[in-house]
Amino acid sequence: MKASQFLISTLKEAPADAEVVSHQLMTRAGMIKKLGAGIYNYMPMGLRVIRKVEAIVREEMNRAGAVECAMPVVQPAELWQETGRFEKMGPELLRIQDRHARDFVIQPTSEEVVTDIARQEFRSYKQLPKNLYQIQTKFRDERRPRFGLMRGREFIMKDAYSFDRDPEAAKASYQVMAAAYRRIFDRFGLRYRAVAADSGAIGGDLSEEFQVIAATGEDAIVYCPNSEYAANMEKAEALAPTHARPAATQPQTLTPTPGKATCGEVAELLGVDLSTTVKSLVLATDEVNDQGEIVKSQVWLLLLRGDHDMNEIKVGKVPGLDVGFRFATLSEIEEHFGCKPGYLGPLNMKKPVRIVADREVALMADWICGANQIDHHITGVNWGRDLPEPDLVADIRNVVAGDKSPDGKGELAIERGIEIGHVFYLGTKYSKAMNATFLAEDGKPAFFEMGCYGIGVTRLPAAAIEQNHDERGIIWPDAIAPFTVVICPIGMDRSEEVKAAAEKLYAEFLAAGVDVLLDDRGERPGAMFADWELIGVPHRVVISDRGLKEGQLEYQGRRDTAATKVAVGDVFAHVKERLKV
Amino acid sequence: MKASQFLISTLKEAPADAEVVSHQLMTRAGMIKKLGAGIYNYMPMGLRVIRKVEAIVREEMNRAGAVECAMPVVQPAELWQETGRFEKMGPELLRIQDRHARDFVIQPTSEEVVTDIARQEFRSYKQLPKNLYQIQTKFRDERRPRFGLMRGREFIMKDAYSFDRDPEAAKASYQVMAAAYRRIFDRFGLRYRAVAADSGAIGGDLSEEFQVIAATGEDAIVYCPNSEYAANMEKAEALAPTHARPAATQPQTLTPTPGKATCGEVAELLGVDLSTTVKSLVLATDEVNDQGEIVKSQVWLLLLRGDHDMNEIKVGKVPGLDVGFRFATLSEIEEHFGCKPGYLGPLNMKKPVRIVADREVALMADWICGANQIDHHITGVNWGRDLPEPDLVADIRNVVAGDKSPDGKGELAIERGIEIGHVFYLGTKYSKAMNATFLAEDGKPAFFEMGCYGIGVTRLPAAAIEQNHDERGIIWPDAIAPFTVVICPIGMDRSEEVKAAAEKLYAEFLAAGVDVLLDDRGERPGAMFADWELIGVPHRVVISDRGLKEGQLEYQGRRDTAATKVAVGDVFAHVKERLKV
Numbered sequence A, B: 001m002k003a004s005q006f007l008i009s010t011l012k013e014a015p016a017d018a019e020v021v022s023h024q025l026m027t028r029a030g031m032i033k034k035l036g037a038g039i040y041n042y043m044p045m046g047l048r049v050i051r052k053v054e055a056i057v058r059e060e061m062n063r064a065g066a067v068e069c070a071m072p073v074v075q076p077a078e079l080w081q082e083t084g085r086f087e088k089m090g091p092e093l094l095r096i097q098d099r100h101a102r103d104f105v106i107q108p109t110s111e112e113v114v115t116d117i118a119r120q121e122f123r124s125y126k127q128l129p130k131n132l133y134q135i136q137t138k139f140r141d142e143r144r145p146r147f148g149l150m151r152g153r154e155f156i157m158k159d160a161y162s163f164d165r166d167p168e169a170a171k172a173s174y175q176v177m178a179a180a181y182r183r184i185f186d187r188f189g190l191r192y193r194a195v196a197a198d199s200g201a202i203g204g205d206l207s208e209e210f211q212v213i214a215a216t217g218e219d220a221i222v223y224c225p226n227s228e229y230a231a232n233m234e235k236a237e238a239l240a241p242t243h244a245r246p247a248a249t250q251p252q253t254l255t256p257t258p259g260k261a262t263c264g265e266v267a268e269l270l271g272v273d274l275s276t277t278v279k280s281l282v283l284a285t286d287e288v289n290d291q292g293e294i295v296k297s298q299v300w301l302l303l304l305r306g307d308h309d310m311n312e313i314k315v316g317k318v319p320g321l322d323v324g325f326r327f328a329t330l331s332e333i334e335e336h337f338g339c340k341p342g343y344l345g346p347l348n349m350k351k352p353v354r355i356v357a358d359r360e361v362a363l364m365a366d367w368i369c370g371a372n373q374i375d376h377h378i379t380g381v382n383w384g385r386d387l388p389e390p391d392l393v394a395d396i397r398n399v400v401a402g403d404k405s406p407d408g409k410g411e412l413a414i415e416r417g418i419e420i421g422h423v424f425y426l427g428t429k430y431s432k433a434m435n436a437t438f439l440a441e442d443g444k445p446a447f448f449e450m451g452c453y454g455i456g457v458t459r460l461p462a463a464a465i466e467q468n469h470d471e472r473g474i475i476w477p478d479a480i481a482p483f484t485v486v487i488c489p490i491g492m493d494r495s496e497e498v499k500a501a502a503e504k505l506y507a508e509f510l511a512a513g514v515d516v517l518l519d520d521r522g523e524r525p526g527a528m529f530a531d532w533e534l535i536g537v538p539h540r541v542v543i544s545d546r547g548l549k550e551g552q553l554e555y556q557g558r559r560d561t562a563a564t565k566v567a568v569g570d571v572f573a574h575v576k577e578r579l580k581v
Helices: A021-028 A044-063 A077-082 A111-121 A167-188 A263-270 A330-337 A429-433 A459-467 A496-511 A525-535 A545-549 A568-578 B021-028 B044-063 B077-082 B111-121 B167-188 B263-270 B330-337 B429-433 B459-467 B496-511 B525-535 B545-549 B568-578
Strands: A032-036 A039-042 A074-076 A095-097 A103-106 A130-139 A154-164 A192-196 A207-213 A219-223 A230-232 A253-256 A278-288 A294-305 A354-358 A367-370 A376-381 A392-394 A413-427 A437-439 A445-447 A449-456 A485-489 A516-518 A539-543 A552-557 A564-567 B032-036 B039-042 B074-076 B095-097 B103-106 B130-139 B154-164 B192-196 B207-213 B219-223 B230-232 B253-256 B278-288 B294-305 B354-358 B367-370 B376-381 B392-394 B413-427 B437-439 B445-447 B449-456 B485-489 B516-518 B539-543 B552-557 B564-567
Touching (some): A032 B074, A039 B074, A044 A167, A044 A459, A074 A077, A077 A103, A111 A154, A111 A429, A111 B032, A154 A167, A167 A192, A167 A207, A167 A413, A192 A219, A192 A413, A207 A459, A278 A330, A278 A367, A413 A429, A485 A496, A485 A525, A496 A539, A496 A568, A525 A539, A539 A568, B021 B032, B039 B044, B044 B154, B044 B167, B077 B111, B111 B154, B130 B167, B167 B192, B167 B207, B192 B413, B207 B219, B207 B459, B263 B367, B278 B330, B278 B367, B485 B525, B496 B539, B496 B545, B496 B568, B539 B545, B552 B568, B564 B568
Parallel strands (some): A192 A230, A294 A354, A354 A392, B192 B230, B354 B392, B485 B539
Antiparallel strands (some): A130 A154, A154 A449, A207 A413, A219 A230, A253 A376, A437 A445, A539 A552, A552 A564, B032 B039, B074 B103, B154 B449, B192 B207, B253 B376, B367 B376, B552 B564
8 A cells, every 4th residue: 555545644632532542542543533422433544453353353253163144233123122122221222213113223232133043044953053243333322432442332343143052062162262262362462361251140150351451441350470360350259268267356345436437537547457447338129029119128238348349240149139239228227227327337236137248357356347326436346246147258349469369379460451352151041032942952942052252343453552552652563553564765756766665665565465555645754753653553664865875774663662774685574574464 | 165164044935025036036045134124134145245245346446546434324413414414315314313312314325424524634635636435334214125135224335435626636536436336347247337327416427327237127228239328217318300390281180089198099099100199298396485485386388209208307407497396286287278187288278388398399290289178189280380389499308219329329229227336426515515625726725526436235236136047046246156166065974085075176276265165064966956056156066976986077157057077187177267256
């Protein structure tokens, strides 16, 4: 490609609404152009990156035996009503009516449509396994779209769906996909982790997120530096302490803590470590009758160490809380504790509640908690002596750095990540809802065992930039750079020698199948170099009259601090050796 | 590709709602699957064809200097309000509201968005010309979607838009695109014509449709077998006759024609040729005030030879009718002619009307028309003698086969076509509406001169099938076949020799970059052959035990009436020689 035939449009300033570096740099590099909130034009420079991402995904999906199809962007509501998602999903599902006032949705994913295809097409177990995928435009009407392509409303996703005859086969299909994802992410040339994720009601370990490591990531990734263990924060288990509960050494003492309503404030006031305090969280569950009316509510008190945070996913799995919980109302709190929030605790309650202690709290001695009395806490609290053992002990907190790794191989560390892929074993959730069956080997109809597998195609370039950039701009990995090599001739319009050398080298790269751009715009060197550093092309060759006189060109990798002089005849080989595609 | 890793799903019967052969065959061959009215899943077999169409389009667009981008499917209404299309377009424009009740549309085309890009990106004449294109999902909420991919609601279109500094440059850009379209359609391997089309208010000849020739086509294509002349029916000019008007030979005679209200009936009754009759069409134009109220109406009488049809586009260009016309109401007809339709004519009117005679009618003598008296016509009518010369003479009819070609090179012929591409010079229609300007060489802002260029990517396979099929199924041209070559081994599961020969040949084709499928499903020969003839793969190689014993395989091209025996060692060369890709 020659620059004069392309569209290069760089900006000095990022738009005011671009909060994250990938959004800023993609806009400044002319890769995307905002059309509306969360809706972007993919400009030629950006589309090249997207197409390279798609090509890698497509190749590896095909290699893994998945078959590409394309499902409509606009989908009739009927199928979505079969699974109940048409009603259940929030306003992020964009609903439309056509000219005949019939309901449609714009696909955010395609479980319904693909399951509808399967129940018509896959009639016998002999046709299984099958994996159908598409690389297609999606829409989610996010309440607060932001961060450019990171959380847009319209985006491109690769979504794949596997259909199997039984759970074992489905798990095998899942593993094939998980392996394909590793190959895909390896090829992107990004640092990433595959982390165990919560698989909701289905259980088991068959849910993994693929996270691109980036300090700016929205997700916390938990991993063990000494082993393969990695999980997202929702999923990572906080092991039970192995030590026994220490003996009580302090008397239970009502202590004035005027105006100190948080554990941090109390610890500071009392000059103790935050880890000696216990925080009280009050939840409630409701029993509902057939008419959907609440017939009975149960109040729960959750106890966590003051320096720990509640993990809602884990709480949602505690027996009794797994029916769905909510935070208790102020009146429920007053009714049971006789006190307002900030000074709550498990002692001296007005009415009994069910108490769930975090594994850590269950083994504490001489701890501090609210006194159920305004402006007061109790110090020196001890299980058994001052209050009965908790009703339940469970892992209900987020892990923190330094916790023991669940695989016993060291201590956990935490880093930030950006989710760009997810593999998930669905079981029969959709096939049962849509009565999607095949004829099993025993001659009876059986529900498909399904898996779903997503990659955020347009999100990936943003994640790559969050991970790989410097003050000058983007640093693309070779595999997904808009151009792999840029040739920058200086004074091409003045010097026949420069022009000839540039055209010759350009032709050489083209013939070798290298994705090269020749910058024939006639820009001044400074502006030209700044453009390509902003755009992030990984390999640059500069051709100048002065260099040619010495028989040399200059090569500079995007991460190199300085250029390397290379003899004219060696340049092609020199660059080729550095290419990672 | 091996069949066992793919999704092959053929049907014996076409769905009841499939009216045209392409819809029937694409459904039966498992290429598309209906999801809703005018909305289809592109199944793996069909998607392969679509991707090949896309690849050819993309290559040639790039070669022609156009640059690919992608504009959002969901577009904010604001830009569409700037051009007025948000209000003006009918219900085929699918309008949506998001969660904040803001208006959006699903793109049917993207003139507004691309013009918005241009007015921001192309600031100087030095950046021009530019041509941006996308291959993207579109939606038109057709009132009556039908014919499968031929007239769907959701479809894929390649739309390109050129931006130029002046009309001359725009016309050059247009010619570059017209030439690229010829290359594209040549590569598809289809019989097609580029036909001149009406360019509406913009005038000139810069509008061409690319029509795939097919007997089932919706459009009539006019062409001259001796020359390059081709136009669509709307556009094709009916030349003025070169002969002088013959002298009158008959007296004007009121002739009873009881119950004979059409020219055809009258000609039959009187035993004369239909071409001696003249039909009367009554139109009206309205003058409207600022409040949109009709303040005055004008009634028009159009006279056409009995065997000719009115051409609405041509009528819409007649001075006075070019403000927009309608058919006259019954009461307007009674008021001016004192008679009901069926017996109307230009003689003995109650109130004067403006008379437009078709070029042909203006040179007729001794003609027959309605008498403005129920059950009566007048014969022997002559201009000048019986009525004044017409107010206007114009080309207002469709041409018919045998008319003189406008280029003077013979007589016109007519065939049917399916429109799959359109190149169009837009002028400043959109740039003016959206105030899209660039800085011209004289330092002043100037409006972009634009062109737009479409190809119906998903319509093309349907058109290809309408042109190329037989009673057994589809006959794909090599370039867009889902697979170019299919290897059909007979008894692959029983015979090691067959299996080895099949795998060897398969590997050979793959290594040569041929898009080959090995049918390893183990189907019986009859069913297997029927599948591939239905799917329409252009080249088939059959491997059997019996053949191998004689050292031979069988090759059959999809259009061949019988198979050819080919020595095992020669098969690869034999097939390669026949490939057109």
